[in-house]
Amino acid sequence: xxxxxxxxxxxxxxxxxxxxxxxxxxxxxxxxxxxxxxxxxxxxxxxxxxxxxxxxxxxxxxxxxxxxxxxxxxxxxxxxxxxxxxxxxxxxxxxxxxxxxxxxxxxxxxxxxxxxxxxxxxxxxxxxxxxxxxxxxxxxxxxxxxxxxxxxxxxxxxxxxxxxxxxxxxxxxxxxxxxxxxxxxxxxxxxxxxxxxxxxxxxxxxxxxxxxxxxxxxxxxxxxxxxxxxxxxxxxxxxxxxxxxxxxxxxxx
Amino acid sequence: xxxxxxxxxxxxxxxxxxxxxxxxxxxxxxxxxxxxxxxxxxxxxxxxxxxxxxxxxxxxxxxxxxxxxxxxxxxxxxxxxxxxxxxxxxxxxxxxxxxxxxxxxxxxxxxxxxxxxxxxxxxxxxxxxxxxxxxxxxxxxxxxxxxxxxxxxxxxxxxxxxxxxxxxxxxxxxxxxxxxxxxxxxxxxxxxxxxxxxxxxxxxxxxxxxxxxxxxxxxxxxxxxxxxxxxxxxxxxxxxxxxxxxxxxxxxx
Numbered sequence: 001x002x003x004x005x006x007x008x009x010x011x012x013x014x015x016x017x018x019x020x021x022x023x024x025x026x027x028x029x030x031x032x033x034x035x036x037x038x039x040x041x042x043x044x045x046x047x048x049x050x051x052x053x054x055x056x057x058x059x060x061x062x063x064x065x066x067x068x069x070x071x072x073x074x075x076x077x078x079x080x081x082x083x084x085x086x087x088x089x090x091x092x093x094x095x096x097x098x099x100x101x102x103x104x105x106x107x108x109x110x111x112x113x114x115x116x117x118x119x120x121x122x123x124x125x126x127x128x129x130x131x132x133x134x135x136x137x138x139x140x141x142x143x144x145x146x147x148x149x150x151x152x153x154x155x156x157x158x159x160x161x162x163x164x165x166x167x168x169x170x171x172x173x174x175x176x177x178x179x180x181x182x183x184x185x186x187x188x189x190x191x192x193x194x195x196x197x198x199x200x201x202x203x204x205x206x207x208x209x210x211x212x213x214x215x216x217x218x219x220x221x222x223x224x225x226x227x228x229x230x231x232x233x234x235x236x237x238x239x240x241x242x243x244x245x246x247x248x249x250x251x252x253x
Numbered sequence: 254x255x256x257x258x259x260x261x262x263x264x265x266x267x268x269x270x271x272x273x274x275x276x277x278x279x280x281x282x283x284x285x286x287x288x289x290x291x292x293x294x295x296x297x298x299x300x301x302x303x304x305x306x307x308x309x310x311x312x313x314x315x316x317x318x319x320x321x322x323x324x325x326x327x328x329x330x331x332x333x334x335x336x337x338x339x340x341x342x343x344x345x346x347x348x349x350x351x352x353x354x355x356x357x358x359x360x361x362x363x364x365x366x367x368x369x370x371x372x373x374x375x376x377x378x379x380x381x382x383x384x385x386x387x388x389x390x391x392x393x394x395x396x397x398x399x400x401x402x403x404x405x406x407x408x409x410x411x412x413x414x415x416x417x418x419x420x421x422x423x424x425x426x427x428x429x430x431x432x433x434x435x436x437x438x439x440x441x442x443x444x445x446x447x448x449x450x451x452x453x454x455x456x457x458x459x460x461x462x463x464x465x466x467x468x469x470x471x472x473x474x475x476x477x478x479x480x481x482x483x484x485x486x487x488x489x490x491x492x493x494x495x496x497x498x499x500x501x502x503x504x505x506x
Binding site: 122201214 | 259261262264265267269334339351353356358365366375376377378379415419420421422424425426427434436437440443445446447448454455456457458460461462463464467468469476483484496498502503504505506
């Protein structure tokens with residue numbers, strides 16, 4: 001099939017080895033890129049799930065080392081959760097936004113509103129929890145710089161996690177860190193074909209890229225990364241932090 | 254470029270004519286498909302924005318014919334909106350979920366929680382509002398059946414709209430109607446490579462497809478449709494209505 005003008009392609013990066021703390025993630029990704037038969041081009045977006053970034057950065061916690069405090073014990077009983085997990089959720093959060101249905105919706109230290117502070121046990125060794133990167137924008141920047149150095153290409157990096165959402169069942173992958181790409185495309189002030197000024201439309205490119213990437217990266221397979229090619233985006237370095245809504249502008253916090 | 258195993262492609266359908274009430278949308282789409290150099294294959298997903306579906310279905314309202322009632326007048330003053338627009342928002346809604354910052358977040362008659370009941374003036378003739386389809390799942394089913402009949406292919410159809418979201422700035426395209434595709438991929442009970450049962454992961458494929466499609470369909474261009482190829486999905490007919498969360502299970506309503 002020929003590359004069609006304006007089309008977007010998403011390539012899964014297959015057969016990534018299991019990542020361990022201290023592993024060189026940029027090298028593992030590039031090995032997977034070449035195994036997958038892709039060669040990186042300028043403007044390609046490398047999308048990586050939070051889990052492998054957290055593992056490489058050692059953001060794993062041995063459950064046996066966690067001592068739950070009184071608040072964690074109380075919430076754990078109420079929600080039917082492991083008190084040690086609740087203790088870690090509280091430690092990673094600024095505040096609880098909602099609780100109920102066996103879940104804690106919190107605002108993480110980075111400002112993300114999500115269930116359980118992004119902490120879970122899937123795809124990690126038994127008895128461990130994985131935490132979100134301390135600052136996924138910084139993780140994305142380091143990864144982008146390393147990949148650019150190794151390949152000589154201008155790239156963008158998006159780090160994703162799987163979030164639930166209000167009002168709809170199911171989960172979507174969203175961006176928690178980004179570098180090399182401006183997160184929002186700002187169309188405010190541009191004109192539609194009927195001559196109306198577009199007043200409010202700001203496509204959240206990084207989140208649409210994260211969700212698109214999930215279409216090739218399935219949770220039960222060893223495919224924690226992908227390459228997205230063909231998206232028209234502006235280069236930028238403000239990161240996902242720049243699209244976290246301020247609390248006073250938010251109708252749901 | 255060769256089609257890579259497991260990759261996903263998204264093709265924009267260009268140069269769609271301006272759609273008018275009564276136009277045959279399936280034919281317009283297929284003409285655009287052939288102009289765009291794509292030929293539809295089994296399992297392709299045809300993604301169409303709400304706006305052209307609403308236009309073809311005549312879901313347009315002449316603002317001059319709208320008589321705002323007292324509630325609309327009061328809310329319009331409070332929010333700084335056109336009272337006629339507010340009147341239409343109220344008519345299309347079951348209830349108001351939040352109000353403020355110049356916006357009404359409502360639950361539509363179909364059950365979607367979104368700003369202004371999906372009503373806007375972009376990409377329509379001056380003096381008109383476009384409303385969401387009465388039931389976008391039914392619109393998707395009709396469109397899928399017509400496209401399948403005309404092409405002899407097994408297809409899926411997703412109808413999208415652009416929604417804001419809590420906690421993050423910017424907008425993403427989400428599915429408001431679907432046919433031929435099961436909206437959620439249910440991974441509950443499958444096992445990750447470490448042997449853990451995946452307990453909660455249900456990727457909302459239709460929403461990830463909607464967002465992915467937005468990456469090639471830009472608001473200021475005449476590209477209201479795309480073809481998404483390569484997504485592994487299960488055929489199904491339950492529609493987007495099946496992923497609208499019940500009110501009592503929702504922590505944010």
